[in-house]
Amino acid sequence: MAASKVTVDVEGRTLALSNLGKVLYPETGTTKGEVIQYYTHIAPVLLPHLADRPVTRKRWPNGVAEDSFFEKNAPRGTPSWVRTAELPSPGSTKDRDTVVYVMADDLATLVWLANLAVLEIHVPQWTVADGVATNPDRLVVDLDPGEPANIIQCCQVALLLGELFDEAGLPSYPKTSGSKGMQMYVPLDRGVTDDDVSAYARGLAQQLERDHPKLIISRMERAARGGKVFIDWSQNNAAKTTVAPYSVRGRSAPTVSTPVTWDEVEKAARSTAKTRLPLQFDIDDVLGRIDDDGDLLAPMLDQAHPLP
Structure with a gap:
């Protein structure tokens, strides 16, 4: 097992990393050190998708086989150099209720989070500017399969939904959830509220449910x-978060x-795989x-489109 604690320099920040040899994924033997290494290597493409977004974290201190x-x-003990943002809690009924969110803007913060056994990083569809939450800058739909449906049926639905976005002049970008389903993003110009985006996404989900009732459901x-x-349009609510692109998941394996290409989605939609999905x-x-x-x-990061 690796040393219980090592001190490292990450872009000028001194971090004490602990228990690097601790196995977080018993099925694959993947250690905390390997998770930290992954987040370090993926940071150049992950951080732009976290920029100015408050992060909700899911932690597995004793590995994915435990709670x-x-x-x-x-958390208590957050280093002073970690950027935070105190914001009203979106789901709160009391305006005075606030949350002090971590803003994962740099590699050092990402490594610090991974050392806390943060495996999953979730973010909202809005950002923070001058200490205030903005209007959403993207639409997201979560495609959640109900067994025995799986990622194959999710890809079939993604293609149908992608056609509707194309007809509306909106580019859409698919990614897997890293779990059972997938998500699709559409970059927006912040000209509408989360209620507007939710209503638009719900309308598309209901339209596809009417057209394909044996494949799709839009109800909760x-x-x-x-x-x-299930086309989950409610992910656009300001109180909701979606797993970030390139986030690890707390499944049996890491x-x-x-993110995937539309060619990959089309190929997967035709798959007849029974075991290896x-x-x-x-x-x-x-x-x-x-x-x-x-x-x-x-x-997607350089695009902004008005909602029809």
């Missing part, structure tokens, strides 16, 4: 989702929420993809 917890507030009832793909990527796969193709979501 986890979500964390919004900056879990009992009705069996064998269908899978990653991975398509579009399943772990930390090693993703680093290889970045070396080959760069960040497939990078074009």
